[in-house]
Amino acid sequence: MTDKKAANSGAIRAVWKLLASVKLTIFILIALAAVSIIGTFVEQNKPIETYYQAYGQKWADIIMFLKFDSMYNSEWFSVMMLMLLVNIVACTYERFPSKWRSLLKKDKSFDPSMIDRLSTRRSFTLGKNTADTKSHILAVLKKKRYKFQEFKAGDGTVSIFAWKGLIGRFGSDITHVSLFVIILGAVIGSYWGYKDFRAVIVGETIRVPDVDFHLRLDKFWMEYYPSGQIKQYNSMLTVVEDGKDVLNKHIWVNEPLFHKGVRFYQSSYGTAWNMVEEIEISLKNIKTNEVSKSVNIKWGGSAEIPGTEYVARLSGYVSDFAFDEDSRTVYSKSGEVKNPAVQIDIYKEGDLISRPWLFFNFPGLIQAIPKTDHDLILTGFRNLPYSGLSITKDPGTNIVWIGSGIMGVGFYLAFFVFYKRIMVRIKPGSDAEVGIAGVINKNQLGFEKEFRILVETITGIEEDYDDDLEGP
């Protein structure tokens, strides 16, 4: 029974030891790097057919099974990230308390014989007695901004422990905390945020998801370079709350509108596929081939056709004509202007007599006004541009930025603030013998130089040193 318990606790301890090991950290990091590669070669979040076309049945099945098509959102990838976090927590739990205690303990006393065991050390005398030697060394340490504590042993030996850059030792912990903050922000964003896209036509008001205001597009325009390349595209937006205009903003790519936690980005532009601004039609006599003066009709408007008793109303537009046999409806096959067609309602003395589709590319395909000599031709049309707006709400973004800021602090402390310790032992006597040693856990090369300069400042004697770092 107790054996079993012991075995159990032994197994638990082994698992814990593994979880709290830095080797596991290295393993997880390399594994994360390796698997992340997959998603850069397999295109992400495409329709399923794409994978079957690109990889064939067998491989596409494997991709779907392993969720390589959306791997960064998959459970297994999240589990790997979670493993990293668990590992960080375990490592911190295992090491941080003792580190905290040893670094922040009030009593910095140490065994002076340690000095003889360190590699960065010197011994010398200043030709002064113990007390004077001590005050001289302390003055130098103070000038170099070291904090210190001094101790006196029973035999009169004085020892000094001096340190600086202590906070640098916490850089790695702060960095680890920052990772948690960043991931917290990302998780908040994925739970409480959304991303939407709207193609908005000038004058249109859209409802914004989840919030109590509407958005109206007042104007959309493009700017071009002299060479004809697009320089910028712009939208003038108005926020409408309870029917009142409350905010007006000019947005462009890189300059979004932010209102009540929702951001509106200029993300694309295009021409509407189901609306047109204005068309130009002409009446044609199919007997004489005579074409009369053209007439313009705005979207939703109507116009009399000169010289006839017909009234034409513009009632439909598709940019790429297609007809669905089953539902007997007309639709646009694509968003591109490939086969533009407009639908005209033709009235004669108030009666609807015909509703033809006029094809820009195929004039006269179907006679517009049957059983007469008249046909209508679409001679021109002006597209309605739309402004593509991305609408996002991500309450986690600021948390991610805060986390990034903390990471910056952590890096600065971890990489550029070094915890330096100087230990000094001054033996009793009128010509007191000094032993001094320095310890640093990073930047050994820089520290050796700094230590040499410290000793030179104390002794006032320049050392004959070899600064040639090159080999023999």
Next chain:
Amino acid sequence: MEQPKVILSLMFFTMAFAFYAMTTLCYIGNWVFRKDWMGQTATIMSYIATFAMTMILIFRAAESGHAPFSNLYESMVLFIWCLNVGYLWMEYKYKIKVMGVFVMGIALLSMLAASLLPYRFKSVEPLNPALQSKWKWMINLFEPAGLQNYAIGWLDFHVFTTFVGYAAFAISFGVAIMYLLKVRNEEKGGGNFLVERFPKARILDELGYRGIIWGFPFLSIGIVTGAVWANYAWGTYWSWDPKETWSLITWFIYAAYLHARVTRGWRGKKAAYIAILGFLAIIFLYWGVSFILPGLHAYA
């Protein structure tokens, strides 16, 4: 009518190329023949090459009216510039000229790669809408002096910090190779007189680490500023675009390096291998992603 500034920048490129070839040769000469004058000449030529690269960046900026970081060619010039400045600073600080053989060698290879780029990656093009990101406060600050075109933004900051990072990693890559050669030579009980002229393994290990502790924060700043910019331009700070993902991959690798260095059994050789792996990932992140993988970063 070819623009004179472009011709000048091409002239400086040719000049820099020649100087990188000569400085590399002189560093090799200094290494093999141990002639001080060769080492001094190498250093001077390296300074001249840096000057020429600086001039390319200036003329490019003058020609396009924006910071010269907008296509692959300009980013290569920036990379080499950072690499060279970083190296010269290290040479000044540590006085190890053997490193010049490797680091200037990388600079020379990069020059070769840049010169082989097809024209469409080199030409001075106006910025597309997404690349026009300037800090408003800076535009306002510069406006009274009529310098508002020279204001910079998240994009410039993102590119610059990223390339400082890349350059630091390139140096640590060169040093990691030297370290492995040195250790292997020591394990065989010496024998290669050229490798014996390398600094001690302990020093090489330390210098490689110094490179990475500069590279890692700068890469991180590059990733974060890129995310800030993406948040403005694309409406999301992270979209797992291949370039973003590869930057995270390299970040993971160098994070592994930093942990390896504090772990018994992993410091030294294994850490050096990770540093080499990291730089190979950087090369893929920089060139591979642009040429092989599709995505938002396709332009550079």
